[in-house]
Amino acid sequence: MKQYYDDLFSLCGFEDEEINNERFRIKATLEKLELGPEDMERADSWVRQYHDVSLMGVRKLLGAWLKELIDLVLAKEDGKKIVYYGFPAILGPGLMLSASSDKVFVSAPDMVLDHTMGQIFNKLTPILEAGEANGLPPGHAMCSLWQAKIGGVVKGMIPVPDFALASSYYCDMGSKADDLVTAFYGTPMAYIDGIMDSHWGDFPDFLPERVEYLGGQINQALKKAEDVLGIKIAPDAWEKSQENSKQFRGYLVRLVELMKADPVPLSVVELELLEALSGSSAGRGIREGIKAMEILVKELEERVKAGIGVTEKGAPRVMVRLGHTSDPRVTRLLEDCGLAVPLTFILGSFGGVRVEPKGTYNTPGEIIANYEMTGGYYHGTEAQIQFYEKAAGIMRLDGFVAQYLYNCRPVATISHAQKKYLEEKTGLPVLSLEIDNFDSRTHSADSLRTKVETFAEMLKAKKHK
Numbered sequence: 001m002k003q004y005y006d007d008l009f010s011l012c013g014f015e016d017e018e019i020n021n022e023r024f025r026i027k028a029t030l031e032k033l034e035l036g037p038e039d040m041e042r043a044d045s046w047v048r049q050y051h052d053v054s055l056m057g058v059r060k061l062l063g064a065w066l067k068e069l070i071d072l073v074l075a076k077e078d079g080k081k082i083v084y085y086g087f088p089a090i091l092g093p094g095l096m097l098s099a100s101s102d103k104v105f106v107s108a109p110d111m112v113l114d115h116t117m118g119q120i121f122n123k124l125t126p127i128l129e130a131g132e133a134n135g136l137p138p139g140h141a142m143c144s145l146w147q148a149k150i151g152g153v154v155k156g157m158i159p160v161p162d163f164a165l166a167s168s169y170y171c172d173m174g175s176k177a178d179d180l181v182t183a184f185y186g187t188p189m190a191y192i193d194g195i196m197d198s199h200w201g202d203f204p205d206f207l208p209e210r211v212e213y214l215g216g217q218i219n220q221a222l223k224k225a226e227d228v229l230g231i232k233i234a235p236d237a238w239e240k241s242q243e244n245s246k247q248f249r250g251y252l253v254r255l256v257e258l259m260k261a262d263p264v265p266l267s268v269v270e271l272e273l274l275e276a277l278s279g280s281s282a283g284r285g286i287r288e289g290i291k292a293m294e295i296l297v298k299e300l301e302e303r304v305k306a307g308i309g310v311t312e313k314g315a316p317r318v319m320v321r322l323g324h325t326s327d328p329r330v331t332r333l334l335e336d337c338g339l340a341v342p343l344t345f346i347l348g349s350f351g352g353v354r355v356e357p358k359g360t361y362n363t364p365g366e367i368i369a370n371y372e373m374t375g376g377y378y379h380g381t382e383a384q385i386q387f388y389e390k391a392a393g394i395m396r397l398d399g400f401v402a403q404y405l406y407n408c409r410p411v412a413t414i415s416h417a418q419k420k421y422l423e424e425k426t427g428l429p430v431l432s433l434e435i436d437n438f439d440s441r442t443h444s445a446d447s448l449r450t451k452v453e454t455f456a457e458m459l460k461a462k463k464h465k
Contacts (some may be wrong), residue, residue: 006019143173
């Protein structure tokens with residue numbers, strides 16, 4: 001018998017058989033998330049308006065996020081030991097834990113909530129408010145991602161974790177916010193620390209000691225996880241953990257090639273859904289994401305052949321740091337103003353910008369650290385800026401929108417140095433745009449529109465001289 005959620009889940013790529021097989025789990029999840037029939041109707045309208053549901057690959061991608069949400073919400077009932085990590089964070093340890101035992105569920109819950117309660121249901125605000133009322137108050141430049149995690153836990157929407165991987169290696173607020181979970185619920189935690197700030201000019205080189213130190217931190221975290229969770233890291237855990245990641249990354253590389261087309265065939269809203277999934281899921285979400293990507297890449301190949309795009313042919317092409325995780329209106333603002341976005345910083349790491357790992361290491365922690373050190377996020381400010389510079393030639397860019405989060409130390413500190421460096425090195429204009437990529441209550445699409453429109457008109461005038 002048809003239920004109130006059937007139409008929305010069908011819109012999000014669920015097959016009829018999947019809905020029937022998961023009715024108990026869907027119903028239990030929606031009840032915990034406080035979502036009823038009216039929420040389904042609003043979500044249906046929201047998804048149709050802000051996501052390209054004409055593409056089955058996009059619909060399946062939305063479904064992948066929903067399946068990850070269901071597994072997250074019901075992980076305790078499924079008898080899983082639950083491990084949380086933050087975003088951005090070093091993903092490798094969580095992937096290895098997931099690959100070592102089918103009794104362990106590993107997730108970045110804040111990102112899952114943002115992409116489902118925000119991008120699909122448009123009902124993230126009550127969760128953020130719960131986070132603000134429980135240790136992360138408004139007006140103190142607290143990260144909205146951590147407000148989502150704490151809010152989801154205290155509202156009982158997502159389970160209390162059995163173990164947490166905390167890192168101040170990139171996000172210095174992450175470990176502090178995770179301490180709240182320990183304070184409230186006694187959750188054991190492992191801290192992974194490192195030294196991100198390299199000397200200007202070091203990248204892509206780095207000292208072996210950097211890998212050894214960070215690798216030692218990761219090894220300690222993995223050992224503590226074994227003790228707390230009662231499991232053993234499998235000898236082939238790294239190889240197993242990379243199976244899904246490699247498949248997904250392979251499709252992302254093909255996607256980057258397709259995004260070189262003019263006009264660009266896919267909205268940056270959907271690019272954000274794709275790139276974030278690879279860093280947020282170690283389970284069903286990423287496996288379903290691979291299936292969605294297989295469909296989507298074929299659809300985009302047809303669009304490129306037909307000359308179909310999301311903006312006009314010849315529109316100015318800009319790179320952004322990342323799309324908005326919870327509010328597609330903010331991300332779509334760029335395209336509404338006539339800008340084509342073929343690439344984001346994270347997606348660029350899959351499309352010829354990232355450098356190859358150096359050296360050979362044997363311990364799990366050092367293998368992970370060696371890989372992470374090749375990415376600008378975990379190296380230093382100049383390394384991140386270099387990614388933008390390289391992308392300019394690869395994607396034939398006309399400018400950059402350098403978003404920076406006012407409440408994020410490593411991103412806020414890069415903002416003006418990035419603008420100065422890129423304009424001098426590439427000769428391309430840079431819009432340094434203050435934003436909150438996880439919460440649009442203060443930095444809404446309307447509040448940002450004048451700056452983006454002005455920048456877009458400048459690029460159009462320059463391009464058509």
